Amino acid sequence: MVSLATSLLSLLGLASTALCSVLARDVTTTTVIVPSTSSSSPYTAATPGTPVSPKILFIANTFEFGYLDAYNFTTQYTGNLFDKVFACTEDGVICKLECGEELVSASQITALMLIPGVDLRKSYVIITGTGGVNPKYGTAGGVAISTFGVQWEWGSMFLGDDLPANFSGQYFSAYAQLSPDKYPVTVGSEVYKLNEALVDRFYAVGSNVTYEEVSETVQNLRATYEFEAARREPFLARCDTVSSQVYWSGNVAGENVEYYTDLITNGQARYCNTNEDDQGRLLALFLGAVHHLIDFGRVSVIKAFSDYDRPPPQLTAYQSRFFVGEAATEPGLRNAWKTIEAVVDDVLGNWDTIYEAGIKPNTYMGDIKGTLGGVCDFNSTASAAKGSVQGS
Ligand SMILES: *[C@@H]1O[C@H](CO)[C@@H](O)[C@H](O)[C@H]1NC(C)=O
Ligand SMILES: *[C@@H]1O[C@H](CO)[C@@H](O)[C@H](O)[C@H]1NC(C)=O
Ligand SMILES: *[C@@H]1O[C@H](CO)[C@@H](O)[C@H](O)[C@H]1NC(C)=O
Ligand SMILES: *[C@@H]1O[C@H](CO)[C@@H](O)[C@H](O)[C@H]1NC(C)=O
Secondary structure (H helix, E strand, O other): OHHHHHHHHHHHHOOHHHHHHHHHHHHOOOOOOOOOOOOOOOOEEOOOOOOEOOOEEEEEOHHHHOOOOOOOOOEEOOOOOOOOEEEEOOOOOEEEEEOOOHHHHHHHHHHHHOOOOEOEOOOEEEEOOEEEEOOOOOOOOOEEEEOEEEEOOOEEEOOHHHOOOOOOOOEEEOOOOOOOOOOOOOOOOOEEEOOHHHHHHHHHHHOOOOOOOOOHHHHHHHOOOOOHHHHOOOOEEEOEEEEOOOOOOOHHHHHHHHHHHHHHOOOOOOEEEEEOOHHHHHHHHHHHHHOOOEOHHHEEEEEEEEEEOOOOOOOOHHHHHHHHOOOOHHHHHHHHHHHHHHHHHHHHHOHHHHHOOOOOOOOOOEEOOOOOOOOOOOOOOOOOOOOOOOOO
């Protein structure tokens, strides 16, 4: 952290010659978080088929669980095609899935739902972990609870001079768009809208939690952003998550993702969280809901902000991504888990009166095609360019 501070303070006011040596020096001292590689399992293996029906299921990457110590997970369950960790508290009330990222998560959540004895139909699923923050809506070290999950994955791309003149971004929807403002042809997994009434409740509960401050280095950095939200102390934001296997950074990418998110949800979603996890998780859970293995109305996304998705004015996107890096990962994760613990207390404390029966969605919930029923309130008639392979 000390050397990070040195480099950052230098970056804030340095000319480029001096910059190189600062940057070079810092490469070797950047903190890397390595998942535990202990070979002896800390869990007792459950006999295959042992029933468990948790009230809470956390989904995150292995290292992110390193910041959670409020519960003791003692019992591990395994099944076919399942090679991650699914472990529960002794009473089986709270479980965690350490599942890897995006596509890997999707396969592992699917395998989890098929483990004999594991019943997730009443589980409140909390997807968590870290992501980058759009400085317009949140701040590093803060947390967000989301209503929308958007996939920035299913597309076409042209680079450099190959880009048609009337498009400012490199990203196109999968099927030919005439112009960036036309609603694209979709495949179905582009957007999931969660239970907004559950988001309301969790947001109210989480807003009561007191957050830890970020390092002085990050405080100095955030003061240089032009957006009010970015300059704030860590807080719980209410805005949406966008994920892709590619972790994008910078103003151009950030603006493009915002544009796409706005277009694909007809202005309903506000993009604030960039990550490589969430849509794979939502996709698998959604399919589980279609097949009645889980209740999609009990799924939530509560995530930490480890860094900014774009630089402040005095840095380039490259400097921001690779040399400021994910400097708020640790306080962010601790703040996210604090929020989640408050939510868990609310769920367990009000299980009989509120949560067992479930909280009814107050707006449309589901995918872009209306697969779970109801009328999708954010889609539009799709159009592909006339004469294109997919157009009419
Ligand atoms: C977890 O287990 C350890 C060791 O038995 C114990 O000291 C600790 O208090 C437990 N924590 C919780 C939250 O139950
Ligand atoms: C945008 O560019 C494409 C490719 O050159 C072209 O086919 C399309 O008509 C243009 N759209 C508009 C709205 O100008
Ligand atoms: C927030 O905390 C206050 C004081 O502890 C409590 O009275 C209130 O019910 C809490 N609100 C929520 C939504 O949990
Ligand atoms: C929008 O959602 C409705 C279901 O509410 C569905 O019938 C329709 O096909 C969807 N439109 C698109 C373009 O996906």
